[in-house]
Amino acid sequence: MERVSCVPLLRRLLLLAAAGLAGAEPQVPCYFVFGDSLVDNGNNNNIASMARANYPPYGVDFPGGATGRFSNGLTTADAISRLLGFDDYIPPYAGATSEQLLTGVNFASAAAGIRDETGQQLGERISFSAQLQNYQAAVRQLVSILGGEDAAANRLSQCIFTVGMGSNDYLNNYFMPAFYPTSRQYTPEQYADVLINQYAQQLRTLYNYGARKVAVLGVGQVGCSPNELAQNSRNGVTCIERINSAVRMFNRRVVGLVNQFNRLLPGALFTYINCYGIFESIMRTPVEHGLAVTNRGCCGVGRNNGQVTCLPYQTPCANRDEYLFWDAFHPTEAANIFVGRRAYSAALRSDVYPVDLSTLAQL
Incomplete structure (x- = not known):
């Protein structure tokens, strides 16, 4: 009997839900x-970086075709924006209009990290610190648009913020000893401490500039990415x-940081999205999620080649809804929808801590 993937159905339901909210x-x-x-x-489209996906x-x-998203389709943020009821996808900060600032923009940048040097071997990128500088500039514009700091603060206190940093601080820093000294300077425990100390300062800056409802996405199972499997796994x-x-x-x-902020910062409503656990549960029962391939990218990454992103105009696999990974590092739209839905409405208690995004939106 032919197995039917549940992912196209999930995508249709997501889009129908959005249409119903239009x-x-x-x-x-x-x-x-x-x-x-x-x-x-799309924030990396016009900078001198090898970390680009606008083809x-x-x-x-x-x-919209190749917009700069490292996916065959939706990202997790796209899925979340639909579930939150936005008619349009949140636009990139690069080129955003003043009107778009009112409903939110995307500051994310491929190869970016918590540490400023992270990803530098790939060229230019907008580190988390630089993303926060862009956000501060956006807040100043909002103050001007809305007629004062109080009005801007009131609006921002009701908005959802999602922050997903740290993956590159491992893949494109700590576990890349040929380019970075961090693995020789710190044990994994020490490095986690160094990262979290800087992350805490950065997230506090976000709070100081009006963010109250903040969902911090944990780092996923990057040791299970096709690139790492191809290079370091004995059996792939x-x-x-x-x-x-x-x-x-x-x-x-x-x-621990989420707990600390909620306890110490007035009005703070931080929550943690357990991307690691969500991916782990998907990989544990891939067939139940309509997935047939979890260890290779749809663009095809072999054990003996160094390809980490899709080559321009490369023909991808036809059954991409059955793949967990689109390329050597990035999930398919199918996987992104799964993660987005569970971040918005937790399927397991372990998916979020303390609340999911649907609850956070109502607080």
């Missing part, structure tokens, strides 16, 4: 996105535990 007010007045290539939707086959399933299937172990150390500290 004309209605979104659940929050604005949504701001910070992160790396997992949610970059086919990227965007093969996206209505078994995940790289030394990488995943280091990531878990960082994620535990992020949960």
